[in-house]
Amino acid sequence: xxxxxxxxxxxxxxxxxxxxxxxxxxxxxxxxxxxxxxxxxxxxxxxxxxxxxxxxxxxxxxxxxxxxxxxxxxxxxxxxxxxxxxxxxxxxxxxxxxxxxxxxxxxxxxxxxxxxxxxxxxxxxxxxxxxxxxxxxxxxxxxxxxxxxxxxxxxxxxxxxxxxxxxxxxxxxxxxxxxxxxxxxxxxxxxxxxxxxxxxxxxxxxxxxxxxxxxxxxxxxxxxxxxxxxxxxxxxxxxxxxxxxxxxxxxxxxxxxxxxxxxxxxxxxxxxxxxxxxx
Ligand code: C2E
Ligand code: CA
Ligand code: CA
Ligand code: CA
Numbered sequence: 001x002x003x004x005x006x007x008x009x010x011x012x013x014x015x016x017x018x019x020x021x022x023x024x025x026x027x028x029x030x031x032x033x034x035x036x037x038x039x040x041x042x043x044x045x046x047x048x049x050x051x052x053x054x055x056x057x058x059x060x061x062x063x064x065x066x067x068x069x070x071x072x073x074x075x076x077x078x079x080x081x082x083x084x085x086x087x088x089x090x091x092x093x094x095x096x097x098x099x100x101x102x103x104x105x106x107x108x109x110x111x112x113x114x115x116x117x118x119x120x121x122x123x124x125x126x127x128x129x130x131x132x133x134x135x136x137x138x139x140x141x142x143x144x145x146x147x148x149x150x151x152x153x154x155x156x157x158x159x160x161x162x163x164x165x166x167x168x169x170x171x172x173x174x175x176x177x178x179x180x181x182x183x184x185x186x187x188x189x190x191x192x193x194x195x196x197x198x199x200x201x202x203x204x205x206x207x208x209x210x211x212x213x214x215x216x217x218x219x220x221x222x223x224x225x226x227x228x229x230x231x232x233x234x235x236x237x238x239x240x241x242x243x244x245x246x247x248x249x250x251x252x253x254x255x256x257x258x259x260x261x262x263x264x265x266x267x268x269x270x271x272x273x274x275x276x277x278x279x
Contacts, residue, residue: 027083029065030076034088038064041096042263045272046115046234046256049248052279054272056113056147058256059097060263061089081121090122091131098139098146100266105145109273113175115147120154124161129168136172143173147198150176152184155194163193170195177234182222191229199226203237203257210242220250227251 033039039061046056063071080086094116101114122128136143148169155162155178166176177198178191182205201222209215219235226233235247238257247255260278261269272278 023079026076026079030063030079030083030085033063033065034085034092037092039089039092039096040064040070040265041093041100042265043100043269044256044263045261045269045278046113046254047260047278049244049253049255052277054112054276054278055254056115057101057269058115058117058149058263059093059100060117061093077119081119084121086119086121087125090119091135093117094132095135095139098135098141101145102139102141104270104273110276111142111145112273113145113147114141115149115177117149117179118154120157123150123154123165129165132169132174133172144175147175147177149179149200151179152181152186156184156186156190167195180236182218188225188229191231196231198232198234200256201233201235201252206235206237206243206247206257207239210240210246216246216250219247219252223250223252 041059041061043057043059045054046058047053048055061073061077063073063076065071077086080089097114097116101112105111125131136146150166170176175198176194176196177200178194178196179200180202181199182202199222201219205215205219205222207215209219223233232254233252234254234256235243235252236256238244238247238255238259240259243257244255244259261272
């Protein structure tokens with residue numbers, strides 16, 4: 001009766017208050033982190049599968065906290081997107097990634113492309129193009145050494161405005177890659193409309209590639225489709241020699257994953273860049 005209803009209501013409000021408070025605490029902590037720039041980039045090499053050379057690096061953001069240690073992007077990027085803080089975090093990531101790429105070049109290392117992840121919300125920000133232009137100018141990084149990664153699901157929701165933005169970025173000489181490819185079922189005709197250079201095959205297809213014939217078939221289809229469109233393919237999440245051998249035999253040109261290196265801090269990637277060859 002009424003009593004139970006009231007208790008249930010009180011129970012739910014109590015639970016809601018806990019959830020709301022948790023979120024508010026996390027949100028204000030993230031706001032503070034943005035002000036204090038409590039982030040760090042880890043870098044993971046992208047490797048030419050024929051030669052073992054490092055051709056690019058992907059920058060992956062982490063949040064450094066005093067009490068909870070390192071927070072992974074999966075645990076704060078969604079909140080950053082919801083609150084709009086992603087625009088500021090994204091600008092910091094781009095600036096730091098470009099700065100680091102330029103610093104390595106100034107230290108005499110061979111130039112490699114720096115790949116930066118973008119959220120949908122950054123794309124719809126009117127100031128985005130100006131921000132990218134400013135960061136490239138400030139850091140003096142050649143635009144052809146910057147690669148922006150957009151997920152397939154973001155691209156699937158493409159609007160005329162988004163295609164125009166991609167064209168502008170491409171005209172600037174910036175490379176564009178489709179991240180998590182294969183999860184969104186986008187069509188050939190779709191891809192042909194976009195000024196992209198690279199498809200990143202989602203790691204879910206690579207995981208069982210040596211044991212699941214369906215996954216092998218999907219990956220082969222993506223590699224061949226990419227070839228017909230004159231696009232590069234990179235396999236994500238390469239963890240074993242078996243996966244590597246299969247990908248090479250199928251003509252996948254680039255790979256990324258724990259087999260070569262986990263994402264690590266700049267100081268740890270430096271010796272790998274000097275050595276250059278991961279075979
Ligand atoms: P992603 O762009 O698909 O990045 C690849 C993720 O796979 C990374 O997780 C990486 O550490 C992990 N990974 C790399 N090699 C292997 C492997 O061999 N095996 C397995 N199992 N995993 C591997 P991470 O760093 O936790 O990032 C997760 C996601 O967070 C990224 O997925 C990306 O969507 C997002 N993210 C990371 N940094 C940024 C950023 O600066 N901005 C935005 N908007 N999103 C970011
Ligand atoms: Ca990515
Ligand atoms: Ca990915
Ligand atoms: Ca992903």
